[in-house]
Amino acid sequence: MSSSLLKTLRPWLILFVILAAVAYSLWKYLPLTPSGTQGPPGMQQGMPAGGPGAGAQRPSGGPPGGGRRGMFGESMLVNVGEVTESPLSVQLEAVGTVTSLNTVNVTARVDGQLSRILFTEGQEVKQGDILAEIDPRPYEAAFKQAEGTVSQYRAQLKNAEIDLARYQELRDEDSIAIQTLDTQAALVRQYQGNLDNALGQLDAAKLNLEFTKVRAPISGRVGLRQVDVGNQVTANATTPITVLTQTRPISVVFSLPEQQLSTVRQQLKRNPGKLVVEALDRQRQVRLATGKVASIDNQIDTTTGTFKLRAQFDNADDGLYPNQFVNVKLHAAEMGNALLIPSGALQRDDQGTYVYTINAEKVVAKQRVTVGISQAEQVEIREGLNANQRIVIDGVDRLSDGRVVRVAGEDDVVPAAGSQVPRRPGTRNEGQSGQNRGPRS
DSSP: OOHHHHHHHHHHHHHHHHHHHHHHHHHHHSOOOOOSSOOSTTSOTTOOTTSTTTTOOOOTTOOTTTTOOSOTTOOEEEEEEEOEEEEEEEEEEEEEEEEOSOEEEEOOSSOEEEEEEOOOTTOEEOTTOEEEEEOOHHHHHHHHHHHHHHHHHHHHHHHHHHHHHHHHHHHHTTOSOHHHHHHHHHHHHHHHHHHHHHHHHHHHHHHHHHHTEEEOSSSEEEOOOOSOTTOEEOTTOSSOSEEEEOOSSEEEEEEEEGGGHHHHHHHHHHOGGGOEEEEEOTTSOSEEEEEEEEEEOSSOBTTTTEEEEEEEEOOTTOOSOTTOEEEEEEEEEEEEEEEEEEGGGOEEETTEEEEEEEOTTSBEEEEEOEEEEEETTEEEEEESOOTTOEEEEEOOTTOOTTOBEEETTTSOOOOOTTOOOOOOTTOOOTTOOSTTOSOOO
């Protein structure tokens, strides 16, 4: 054979070798379909004559190809559900912060040395309980001094009133000049003013003496002590003796998008008792407390587009702690029967939202819908669908209008009872003899 002829046939020889290698690989490694007939030598027992797929019976309703999926021309497998009609509970979720209704920095109201601490850190106290005491001796002395001044002016006033009564009798007898009577009347008024001033100073001294006992202004839980006994405290000190926080009741402040404002306000006007709020832990598994919406902020935050709400909780078991972060679930409204579909069935494009409906012939159709409230994994449909209508809920990514599909659970290929399960070469079916364990040679 001449060299020119070899050059001409070389590409065809190479192509023939490649095709032969591909055919051998497909024959050797493709999975076998179940059958009860003997195949050619070297093939597993149960392979029909003529190669893979030859003579295999296609199950009723299944695709061509002996049960192998993904071949060209085969219809897609999808999951189908129905449009349900049921009551819808609108629940809004957010992240909130536990906030005390009252927090007080307990400070001294008079200057002096702190002589006693009468509380334990973390103690629950009631309004009016004595928390600490300042050295009262300087204020006791001031109180006694004010009492002495009051007694002095009271005696002077009494004496001046007696003299005024005498002068009035003498004036009636025309025994003294009227000027003397007027002077004595003015002196009585002077002593009366002095006495009133002294009484005010006595009240101030009494109040300062009372302020030496630092009392709880509200009921709540005492924080850590920040000033020790023996330190000098002042009325204008920036460091408090302790911080008192009200924990019963307590509130949670959280924010919601402004789109939910109308729903919350309407429900709050109709029946505030139905706006139930649940406080959950970080994993949303444990319910810490249940309360109600107490108030809504008077403006929307322009930077975030949200508005704040305050929910109040009794907190009898101290399940909520001030400044704690919690997950909030607000039961905003209870709606009547609504058409609901799984959220995975809803699709969106430039023209809006749509779903794929499916008819009895397994043909899908694109249906435009109008959605309402989204709740958890469900979406309310207000227009476009009817109750019990079948829609595609999974496998919608590559669908198109008018395509024929297979429905999971209805058109799946399931091996018949007693038939052998296809296995790859090198494996053995249960109950089969030890023949044909290795790959075909």
